Amino acid sequence: MPVRRPLGDWLRERGSGLMFLALVIGAGAGLGAIAFRWLIKWATLVLSGHADYSATPGAGHPWLPGWGSWFLLLAPVVAGLVYGPLVQRFASEARGHGVPEVMYAVSERGGRIKPQVSLVKTLASALCIGGGGSVGREGPIVQIGSALGSTFGQWVKLPERRLRVLVACGAAGGIAATFNAPLAGPFFAMELILQSFTIESFGAVVLASVMASVVGRAVMGNEAFLSLPAFHLHSPAEFGLFAVLGVLIGASGVLFSKVLYLVEDVCDWLWRGPEWLRPAVGGLLLGGLLLVLPQMYGVGYPVLADAITGNYAIGFLLLLMVGKMIATSLTIGIGGSGGVFAPSLFVGAMGGTAFGLAAHALLPGIVASPGAYGLIGMGAAFAGAARAPITGVIVLFEITDQYSVILPMMLAVVVATLVSRTLSKSTVYTTKLRRRGIDLEASHLRGSLPDSTVASVMEELPRTLPADTRLREAADTLAASGHDVLPVVDSSGQYQGCVTARAVAEELGKNERVSDTVGQLAELPDTVSSETKLVDALEVLVGAEGSGVPVLTADETELVGWIRHQTLLSSMRTAAHAS
Template identity: 30%
Template sequence: MTISRNELRQAAGEDRSLLRLVAIALVAGAIIGCVGAIFRVALEHADRLRDTMIAWAHGHAIWGFLIIVGTCAIAASVAAWMVRRFSPHASGSGIPHVEAVLHEQIPPAPFSLVPVKFFAGLLAIGSGLALGREGPTVQMGAGIAVFAARICRLDWADCRVLLAAGAGAGLATAFNAPIAGVVFVLEELIHRFDRRVAVGTLAMLATAIPIARLFLGDASDFRVAPLSYPDAEAVPLFFILGAVAGLLAIAYNRTLLAALAVRDRFAKSPVELRAGLIGASVGILAWFAPELVGGGDQITQRALIGYESPAIVALAFLIRFGLGPLSYAAGTPGGLFAPLLVLGAQSGLLFGAACRHLLPALNIQPEAFALVGMAAFFTGVVRSPLTGIVLVAEMTANVTMLLPMLGACLVAMLLPMLLRDPPIYDSLREHTLRLEQQIRERCGACSKAPDNK
C-alpha cells in the first residue's frame, strides 16, 4: 500500500496541529490550576473570616446579629450586582453554560466572565450561601481556555476541545481529583469518547493539578476511617440505598427548579434585592448555626466519620435540602456538586444508622453508607455515575466501596429515568438558553434606542 505525498502532508499537518494544541493546553492548564487554587484558598480564608465575625458578633447581642445579617445580605447583593452589571452568564453553576456552548447553542462568553466569576463567587460562597466552589472553577477554566484559543487563533474545533478540557481542569482543581476531571469531560460535557478531547484534557490536567497542589497540598479532601468490605448479607442494602438516593434526587431536582420558578415570578424586582433577601436569610441561619452554611465540606467530613447523632444529622439534612435551592435562586455564582455531596453523605449516614439499628446482627458501618450515599445522590441528580464514583473515590482516597457504589449508583440512576425526571443540568441548560435570549433582546432594544444627543 503506497501513501501519496498529499496524504503525507496532511498527516504531518494533523500532527503539528495536535502538538500545538497540546502545547497550548499545557500552558492554559497551568494558569487554570493557579487561578483555581487561589480561588479555593481565598474561599477558605473567607469561611474563617465569617466564622470569626460570627463568634465576635455573639458578644454584641442585637447589634452583632444585625451586623452578621447585614453583611451576608450585602455580600450576596453585591455578587448579584456584579453578575448583572458585568457578566450575566456568570450566574449559577456555569456548567449548563459550558454545555450549551459545547452544543453550539450559544457562543462562548467574553473573558470578563472570569474575574466576575472569581470575585462574585468569593462573595456569594463566602457569605454563607450553600453553593459549591466547582461551578466557578469549571466556568473560569473554560473561559481561560477559550481566551487562550482565541489568542492563538485556533479554529472552532480546537477551541471546543480546549473549552471542554479547561472545564475539566477547573473541576479537578476544585476537588483535587484529576481522574474525575477527565471522566467529567467525556461523560457529562461531550457524552462520548473523543481522542482529541481526551488528549487535550490530559494535557491540561498534567499542569493544572501539580500547580494547584503547590498551593493546596496533595492530601485528599476528606479523611475516612478504614472501612471493611460489606458482608454478603449487607450488599442488598446498598441497592436499597440507591433507590432512596434516587427518590431524594428527584425531590431535590424539583425543589431546585421550583425555587427558580418562584424567583422568575419576581423578575421585575431588582436582582440585588432578591439576592440580598436570600443573603439575609442565610445570615440569620449563620447566627444560630454557623456550621450549616457555606459550601459544606465540614458537614460532609463530620458525616463521613459519624461525628454527630442521627437526630442532629436529620435536622441538618432537612435544612441543607432547602438551603441549597434557596441559595441557587439568588442568581450569584456557585455550583451544585459540593452541596450534593453534603446531602448524599448525610442521607447515606442516616440510612446506615437505621440499618444498624434494625439489623443488629449484621456488621454495618454507617460511615460506609455515607460514602456510598455521596456517589448515589450525585448520580441521581446529575446522571453521571462514573463521574460521581471516581470523584468520591478520589476525594476520600477510598476504593474499598467501589462495588457497593456501582450497585447504589445503578439504582439511583435507573429510578429517575423510569420516572421521567430529567438530569438537573439538562433542565438548567434550558434556563441558560432563556437567559441568552433575554440578553439578546436587551442588546437589540439598546441598539434600536434613539440617540438623544
C-alpha cells in the same frame, strides 16, 4: 528543506499544538483554582471571622463582640450588595451554578465564552460562599477554567472543534486542581461538558488535568480532599442494602433538583425589583435560615465529615439533608453564584449515613460501618442529580481515598442513575437549559441536521414489490433499482414492510426449500412519517437493515416517499454551509 509552519498554524492544525495548549490551560486552571480557594478563605474570614464557619457553627464573629450569631443575618446581605451589581453589570452568565452555561457554550456556541466571565465568576462566587451562600466550589471553578480555555482558544483563532476541546480542558483542570482529583477531571469534562469521547479530546483533557493537579499539589499539598476513617464491608449481604440505598438516595438527588428549580421559580415570581439588588434582599432570608441552621454556612465540608464519622443522630442528619436542599436552592434562587455538586454530595452523605445508622440498629450483625453508607450515598446523590455515573464513582474515590468501598459504590451509583432516568427526563444541569427551550441531548444527537421534518427532504418513492413477487424476480428488480431495500405492498396497495437484497440473496442461496414470495420475507422497520423530525428519522435509519426506509403519511396509512442516509448527509452539509 522542510517548510517552516507559522506558530499559529501549528497550534490550530496539529495534534501536538492542541496538546501544548491543553498544558497551558491546565496550568492556568490550576492557578485559577488556587486563587479561587484563597479568595473564598479570605471572604469567609472577613464576613464570618472564621476560615470555615461550618467548622464552628453558631459561633459569633470575633470582630463583632456582643452580636453573638446574629451577624449571620447580615453576612449574606453584605456579600450580595457587592457581587449583585458586579454580576449584573459585567457578566450575567456568572449567576447561578455555572456548569449549564458551559454545557450550552460547548453545544450551541462553538465553545465561545465571554473573557470577563472568569474574573466575575471568581469574585462573585467567593463572596457568595464567604457570605454564607450554601453552594459548592466546583460549578464556579468549571466556569472559570472553561472561560480561560475559551478566551485563550479564541485568541489563537482555534476552529470550533478544537475550541470546544480547550473549554473542556479548562473544566477538567479546574476540577482536578480544586479537588486534587486528576482522574475525575477528565471524566467530568468528557461525560458532562463534551458529552462525547475521542482519542484526541481525551488526551487533551488528561494532559490539562495532570498539569492542573501538579500545579495544585505544589501549592496545596497531596492529601485526600476529605480525611475520613477507613471503611470496610462487614458482610456480602450488605450489597442488597447498598442497592436499596441507591434507590432512595438516587430519588433524593432527583428531589434536590426539583426543589432547586421550584424555589428558583418562587423567587422569580416574588421578586419585582432590579436584579442587582436581588442577592442582598434575598440575603435576609438566607441569613434567617443560617440563624436557625448555621451548619448550612458555605460549602460545609466539615459538617459532612462530622456526619460520616458518626457525630450526628438520625433525626439531625435528616434535618441537615432537607436544610441543605432548601439553603442551596435559596442561595441560587436569590441570584447567588456557586455550584450544586458539593451540595448534592452533602445531601447524599446525610441521607446515606442516616440509612446506615438505621440499618445498623436493625441489623447489627450485618452492618458494621454506617459511615460507609454516607460515603456511598454521596456518589449516589450526585448520580441521581447529574446522571454522570462514571464521574460519580471516580470523584468519590479520589476525594476520599476509600478504595475499599468501590464495588458497593459502583452498584449504588448505577442504581441511582437508573432511578434518576425513570423519575426525570432532565438532570440538575440540563433542566436549567430545558426551561429556556434548549434540549442539549436532542441537539447533540442532531448535530448539523436542520430542525425540520422529513417532508422537506424526502425523495420519490422507489418501485414497490407486490407481496406475491417471486424471489428470482425480486432479486432482478432490486438489482435494477439501485436500492438495497424496497417496500412491499399487498394486492390492494397497502404497505406490508420492506425486503432487503441481502434477505432475498440468503433465501436464494439456501439448499433447503426457499420461500416463494417476498411477502414472507418482509420486515417492518420503525415508522417514519412525513411529519417526523429529521433527528428522529436518523435514529430509525441507524437501526434499519438497508440504506433507506419508506415515508408514510402523517396518519401512517399510505406510502408517500423515501428517505436515505445520503439524504440526511446532504441536509447536514447544506446546513453547515448555510451557517
